[in-house]
Each structure stands twice: as C-alpha cells, then as structure tokens.
Amino acid sequence: MSFQRLAIIGLGLQGGSIGLAVQEFLPKIATTGYDISPDFRARAAERGLVHTVCDTAVEAVRDADLVIFCVPPGVMGDAAAAVRDAIPANALVSDVGSSKQAVAKALGEALPDHLVIPAHPVAGTENSGPDAGFAHLFRNRWCIVTPPEHTDLLKLSALVEFWETLGANVEIMTAEHHDLVLAVTSHLPHLIAYTIVGTASDLEDVTQSEVIKYSAGGFRDFTRIAASDPTMWRDVFLSNKDAVLTMLQRFTEDLTALQRAIRVGDGDALFEHFARTRAIRRSIIEEGQDDSRPDFGRGDHDGTKGLSE
Ligand SMILES: NC(=O)C1=CN([C@@H]2O[C@H](COP(=O)(O)OP(=O)(O)OC[C@H]3O[C@@H](n4cnc5c(N)ncnc54)[C@H](O)[C@@H]3O)[C@@H](O)[C@H]2O)C=CC1
Numbered sequence: 113m114s115f116q117r118l119a120i121i122g123l124g125l126q127g128g129s130i131g132l133a134v135q136e137f138l139p140k141i142a143t144t145g146y147d148i149s150p151d152f153r154a155r156a157a158e159r160g161l162v163h164t165v166c167d168t169a170v171e172a173v174r175d176a177d178l179v180i181f182c183v184p185p186g187v188m189g190d191a192a193a194a195v196r197d198a199i200p201a202n203a204l205v206s207d208v209g210s211s212k213q214a215v216a217k218a219l220g221e222a223l224p225d226h227l228v229i230p231a232h233p234v235a236g237t238e239n240s241g242p243d244a245g246f247a248h249l250f251r252n253r254w255c256i257v258t259p260p261e262h263t264d265l266l267k268l269s270a271l272v273e274f275w276e277t278l279g280a281n282v283e284i285m286t287a288e289h290h291d292l293v294l295a296v297t298s299h300l301p302h303l304i305a306y307t308i309v310g311t312a313s314d315l316e317d318v319t320q321s322e323v324i325k326y327s328a329g330g331f332r333d334f335t336r337i338a339a340s341d342p343t344m345w346r347d348v349f350l351s352n353k354d355a356v357l358t359m360l361q362r363f364t365e366d367l368t369a370l371q372r373a374i375r376v377g378d379g380d381a382l383f384e385h386f387a388r389t390r391a392i393r394r395s396i397i398e399e400g401q402d403d404s405r406p407d408f409g410r411g412d413h414d415g416t417k418g419l420s421e
C-alpha cells in the first residue's frame with residue numbers, strides 16, 4: 113500500500129521539511145497542513161510547505177490516510193485529542209517527536225481507536241518555524257521507527273517506504289531503546305551545550321564581549337546547539353527524564369575522572385581519552401553523518417553554502 117493524502121500538524125522545521133520533501137519525492141501525495149499560529153499558517157502558505165494550509169486541524173486531517181504530528185513533544189497528546197473524531201478510522205497516525213515512550217503514550221491515549229506508529233527522523237537543525245524547513249533535510253539521515261507490538265505490518269512497511277523515499281535510512285527499534293540511545297547521542301549533548309553557554313554568560317571575571325570575541329576557541333560550536341528551540345527542548349528533557357538522568361550520571365562520573373587526571377597531572381589518561389574520541393569523529397565522517405570540513409561541514413568559509421543545498 114502507499115499513501116495518497118498526508119496531513120501534517122505543526123508546520124515548523126519538521127512539518128515544513130516533510131511537506132516540501134513529499135512534494136519533491138512523492139508528488140502524487142496530496143498534502144494538507146495546520147499550525148496553531150495564524151502567522152505561521154500564512155507563512156507556510158507563502159512558502160508552499162503543503163498544497164493546502166487549513167484554518168483548522170479538523171479540516172486538515174478529515175480526508176487523510178496518513179497524519180503526522182510535528183509539534184513539540186509536550187503538546188502531542190492535546191494536538192491529537194483535538195482531532196480524534198476527525199481522523200478517518202483507517203488512517204495511519206505517526207509523529208516525529210524526539211522522545212518516543214512518552215509521546216507514544218500520549219498519542220495512544222488521545223487516539224485509542226487509531227493505529228499509531230511513532231517515528232523520529234534524527235535530522236534537524238537549530239532553527240525552527242515555517243522558514244526553517246527544506247526538502248533535503250532527511251537525505252542520508254536515519255529515521256527511527258518504534259512500532260507497537262503486533263502492529264499492522266502493511267502499514268508499517270508503507271511508513272518505512274515513505275521515509276526511505278524522502279531520503280532517510282530507516283531503523284526499527286523499541287521506544288525504550290530509542291530513548292536510551294537518543295539520551296546520549298542527542299539529549300545529553302544539548303544539555304551540555306545549554307550548560308556551558310549559560311556558564312560562560314554568567315561569569316563575573318570574563319566579559320560577554322570577550323566570550324563572543326574569542327568563541328572560535330571551541331565555544332562557538334556549542335552555541336549552535338544551545339540556540340535550539342527552548343519549548344521543544346524543555347519538553348524533550350521532561351519527556352525523556354529517566355534516560356537523560358541515567359546518561360547524565362554516567363557523564364558526571366566520566367567528567368570527574370578527567371577532572372582527577374588534570375588535577376594529578378595524568379597526561380597519559382588525558383591523551384588516551386582524547387585519542388579515542390577523535391576516532392569516533394572519524395567514524396561519523398566515514399559513515400556520511402557529517403563531513404570533514406570545519407564548522408561541522410555546514411558552510412564554506414564565506415558562509416554562503418550549506419548542507420541543505
Ligand atoms: N528541531 C529538530 O532538529 C528536530 C525536532 N524533532 C521533533 O519534531 C517536532 C517538531 O519540532 P520542530 O519542527 O523542530 O519544531 P518547530 O518549532 O519548528 O515546529 C513546531 C510547530 O508546531 C506548532 N504547534 C505547536 N503546538 C501546536 C498545536 N497544538 N497544533 C498545531 N501546531 C502546533 C508551532 O507553532 C510550530 O510551528 C518536535 O516534537 C521535536 O521533538 C525531531 C527531529 C529533529
């Protein structure tokens with residue numbers, strides 16, 4: 113089976129990118145979309161993120177055979193409950209939330225009579241809103257699908273094919289395992305970035321202008337991540353609390369070990385650690401999840417060219 117009518121709820125970075133990617137790679141699918149912000153709906157229409165931007169969510173989902181919720185994790189349940197009676201009974205419901213157990217629970221409770229197969233494209237940027245999306249966001253990125261047990265295999269394979277057609281590689285795993293893996297590869301790095309940027313801006317003996325002026329010493333790469341959407345990231349930490357706290361505990365232990373190595377002058381321990389982490393960066397580049405150019409490969413040196421092009 114394949115989908116014919118897609119409804120996207122939330123027309124920000126993810127919803128907008130899906131809408132643009134579907135128009136490019138699955139042009140036979142008719143797309144409708146809704147965003148709670150009237151300004152964002154107007155901008156989404158201007159950019160043509162979907163074929164039809166609707167004034168209500170009910171209108172957007174009414175004829176859909178695939179509905180994807182692209183709203184912050186904390187409002188997934190409310191956004192779904194608002195359209196419970198309007199989503200056709202045989203439509204597949206999915207989402208793109210960054211945490212999976214809590215979001216799957218919220219969607220399941222809001223839509224007890226619908227099939228929900230959650231997903232998470234591990235593809236994004238620090239930008240949000242209707243101007244942030246682009247059609248190639250998912251190219252060569254992983255999309256993790258976390259189906260419930262005994263799910264409809266035909267609909268699952270249609271969802272996998274959908275994401276593959278948008279350019280993603282798909283992996284299937286449990287929501288629990290997803291949350292543990294993403295806690296260390298995504299959620300903890302964001303927490304660390306938010307922390308260090310906050311620490312630097314709170315110092316008494318180093319001025320704000322010095323922090324900005326000398327940021328090329330390493331700091332600036334953290335600031336990109338720490339510029340990510342506050343609403344979304346508040347929700348991510350609250351919705352994946354247990355896994356984040358587990359990984360934070362491990363991180364704190366490892367940080368303490370490095371702290372001790374510095375204090376006692378154990379250069380071998382520091383060198384060995386840094387050599388191991390450098391190898392991980394090389395593997396990420398070899399697997400095509402980043403490139404070897406500076407600035408995370410995001411731009412050339414006059415800042416005019418990005419990965420999205
Ligand atoms: N930002 C990123 O890099 C990634 C985000 N995600 C996930 O994707 C989801 C969406 O994130 P983004 O697109 O980045 O955020 P975004 O902020 O760009 O877009 C979210 C949109 O949802 C709208 N919205 C909020 N409440 C709504 C409601 N009740 N009904 C309809 N629209 C509503 C907002 O107005 C906004 O335009 C989140 O769950 C996030 O965890 C997943 C992968 C990457």
Ligand SMILES: O=C(O)C(=O)Cc1ccc(O)cc1
Nearest residue numbers: 210233234235236237238298
């Ligand atoms: O821009 C970055 O570095 C990101 O980390 C993007 C991102 C943010 C949230 C996700 O759930 C997946 C990817």
